[in-house]
Amino acid sequence: MKKDAAPTGQDRIVRRKLSDEVFDRLRAMMASGELPPGAPMPSERDLMERFGVGRPAVREALQHMHTMGLITISHGERSRVNELSADSVLSRVDDVARMLLSSEPEQLEHLKMARRMFECGLVRVAAQSAGPHDIADLRDIVSRQRAETDDAAAFVTLDMAFHNRIAAISQNPILVATSQSLLRWLFQYHGMLLHWSGKEDVTLHEHDQIVDLLEAHDADAAVTAMQAHLDRSNMLYRHH
Known part of the structure; x- marks a missing residue:
């Protein structure tokens, strides 16, 4: 009679x-x-009785859910179920992204490449579907950005707003949330690496050009303009 085989890791x-x-x-x-x-979570006692487990197991599970962003735990109040969105899900990885970008300098180059590929796709979609309201919003952002050339922080904030508004033309919440995350990681966590070199006027001219091409629904030219814009602006981000 054969002996039973020792269990493998799979078994x-x-x-x-x-x-x-x-x-x-x-x-x-x-x-x-x-x-x-939005619903309140059952009390710890109710969960203990329902699942037949002790308080430590319930508390650990609830804390795990809170950490993942599934519920919000408020001291003195009943925990509540969160409404999930693409933005809320992606924002959960901000801390990890910050650690990755800070600990591995080469990841900044990967991020810039990802942004370039992503935004060139976005601007093509935008050129195909941009309406008068979208164009008016973009021109307003560029106008406000032009008034902030002496304030680097405000200029960068409006730069982010410009690119995120292009993403919004897609009316796709996942694309919008991804755009916001990519820009947030690049600007927020590497703001100290941004070397402004008197190129604000060039940035504004490029933004104007992109808006003109979106208004003309010239997708190929808009992609080419965005590629050139990002290739130039990406040179402003570098590690010392």
Whole structure:
């Protein structure tokens, strides 16, 4: 008679923590609509009785959900289910992105490349669908940016607003949230690496040109203009 083979890593049964089981049950309740966005979470005692577990398992599961942004825990009040959005989900990785960009300088180059590819796609979509209201908003942003050439912080803020407004033309919340995250990581976490070199007028001219091409619905020319704009502006970001 053959002896039973020793279990491989693939066959081995791993005992799960009770808190992980509680977490999965609560997440399923959210997915099913039993716990909709904005709803108060059941009390710890109710969860203990429902799942037959102790308080530590419930608290650990709730803390995990809070860390993931699924619920908000407020001291003295009942925890509530958060309404998830593309922006709220992507913003959860801000701290990790900051650590990555700070600890590995080459990641800045990867981020700039990702932004270039992403924004060139966005500007093509924008050129195909931009309406008069979109164009008016973009011209207003450029006008306000022109008035802030002596204030680097305000100029950069409006620069971000310009690119995010182009993303908004897509009417795709995931594209908008991704644009906001990429720019936030680049400007917020590497603001100290931004070397302004008296090129504000060039930036403004390029922005004007991009808006003109969007208004003309010239997608190919808009992509070419955005590529040139980002290739030049990306040179302003470098590690010492």
